[in-house]
Amino acid sequence: MGKIKVLIIFGTRPEAIKMAPLVKEIEKNPDKLESIVCVTAQHREILDQVLELFSIKPDFDLNIMKENQNLWSLTSEVLLKTKDVIERVKPDVVLVHGDTTTSMAAALSAFYAKIPVGHVEAGLRTFDKYYPFPEEINRVFTDSVCTYHFAPTDMSCQNLINSNIPKEHIYKTGNTVIDALLYTVENHHEDVKGLNLDSGMKTILLTSHRRENFGEPIKNICHAILDIVKKYNDIEVVYPVHPNPNVRKPVYEILSGHDRIHLIEPLEYAQFCTLMKKAYIIMTDSGGVQEEAPSLGKPVLVLRDTTERPEAVEYGTVKLVGTDRDKIVSTISMLLEDEKEYQKMSEAINPYGDGLASKRIVDVIKSIK
Ligand code: UD1
Numbered sequence: 001m002g003k004i005k006v007l008i009i010f011g012t013r014p015e016a017i018k019m020a021p022l023v024k025e026i027e028k029n030p031d032k033l034e035s036i037v038c039v040t041a042q043h044r045e046i047l048d049q050v051l052e053l054f055s056i057k058p059d060f061d062l063n064i065m066k067e068n069q070n071l072w073s074l075t076s077e078v079l080l081k082t083k084d085v086i087e088r089v090k091p092d093v094v095l096v097h098g099d100t101t102t103s104m105a106a107a108l109s110a111f112y113a114k115i116p117v118g119h120v121e122a123g124l125r126t127f128d129k130y131y132p133f134p135e136e137i138n139r140v141f142t143d144s145v146c147t148y149h150f151a152p153t154d155m156s157c158q159n160l161i162n163s164n165i166p167k168e169h170i171y172k173t174g175n176t177v178i179d180a181l182l183y184t185v186e187n188h189h190e191d192v193k194g195l196n197l198d199s200g201m202k203t204i205l206l207t208s209h210r211r212e213n214f215g216e217p218i219k220n221i222c223h224a225i226l227d228i229v230k231k232y233n234d235i236e237v238v239y240p241v242h243p244n245p246n247v248r249k250p251v252y253e254i255l256s257g258h259d260r261i262h263l264i265e266p267l268e269y270a271q272f273c274t275l276m277k278k279a280y281i282i283m284t285d286s287g288g289v290q291e292e293a294p295s296l297g298k299p300v301l302v303l304r305d306t307t308e309r310p311e312a313v314e315y316g317t318v319k320l321v322g323t324d325r326d327k328i329v330s331t332i333s334m335l336l337e338d339e340k341e342y343q344k345m346s347e348a349i350n351p352y353g354d355g356l357a358s359k360r361i362v363d364v365i366k367s368i369k
């Protein structure tokens with residue numbers, strides 16, 4: 001019996017971080033599995049940072065990113081360009097991750113070629129089609145065309161069961177982000193270049209990039225940050241700014257020029273892990289950061305009204321604060337002034353994985369042929 005050909009397709013930074021441990025795990029089984037990596041490069045610089053860190057050399061690089069790209073062109077480029085790759089490789093299975101346009105369009109592409117698709121990080125839901133946009137529909141759609149569903153938690157498994165996905169195709173694996181985080185924290189301690197993180201200040205780490213926060217919401221977040229640094233003189237804010245122009249423009253306009261607000265370029269993953277470990281509080285609308293921070297024992301304020309990752313909210317280490325300026329300021333003030341509240345939120349918990357998700361996924365893939 002020949003090897004199982006696994007074509008792994010991803011395109012953005014978070015997909016790369018979460019697929020990297022899986023690529024490495026597949027490579028540990030050369031007698032049984034052949035891994036072929038295709039990056040769409042929906043992201044460019046921030047994708048390449050991850051490929052370099054994990055020493056992944058893609059077999060195909062579709063190089064599709066354009067300045068301020070739109071969803072229509074992105075979807076059609078991924079669909080058409082992955083068609084050629086799928087036809088050349090003729091894989092036994094295609095793996096995609098999560099909820100990006102790359103994942104959705106690559107899954108559709110494989111479905112059209114009648115190749116079974118495995119969905120890593122399946123089953124996440126907010127049940128609100130516009131929040132997050134377009135990710136919620138990307139997930140629902142991807143789950144509906146996939147054959148193998150690798151769901152991180154009990155709740156994500158249940159969401160799939162409720163969507164009538166056959167139980168025998170649902171595998172609870174944990175989230176591969178914890179594999180990536182544990183590996184990186186253990187093997188790559190990197191200082192954050194150009195920042196003195198031992199200045200005695202309390203560091204608030206901020207990231208924001210969601211499409212539904214473009215415009216007023218992101219401006220509210222920035223004004224809340226100005227209010228906080230004005231109110232507390234022992235606070236500094238570090239903000240690695242996402243390269244999306246819809247984020248960069250308002251952020252630099254409102255927050256530039258303050259000596260305790262550090263606007264920096266997106267950090268290479270190992271440096272970002274160092275920063276998460278050093279941070280006193282994390283404010284974010286990122287999916288991945290919501291999963292990583294609780295396992296590092298960091299309180300997280302989520303700058304969104306809903307989340308598809310309710311597990312850590314239930315444990316109490318993550319709070320949904322939305323994008324209202326006053327609500328953000330009052331929640332941060334409470335955490336800075338109430339030691340007991342802070343301790344309650346900074347308990348290290350691990351609802352998203354134990355570092356072995358990739359191994360569980362590979363065990364399933366080895367059994368498909
Ligand atoms: C995308 C995903 C989102 C994911 C996020 C992770 C979609 C529709 N969106 O959003 O689900 O949470 O990635 O970060 O799939 N850019 C660069 N260099 C880069 C990356 C981006 O310059 O390395 C700029 C480009 O101008 C690009 C723009 O950012 O056009 C937007 O990139 P895009 O992937 O469309 O959207 P994100 O907001 O990054």
Ligand code: UDP
Binds near residue numbers: 013265269285
């Ligand atoms: N991240 C990083 N450098 C940064 C900011 C984030 O490496 O400057 C990592 C973070 O640890 C997480 C992932 O990128 O693993 C999250 O990516 P992003 O917030 O862009 O996307 P999302 O998870 O919301 O889809």
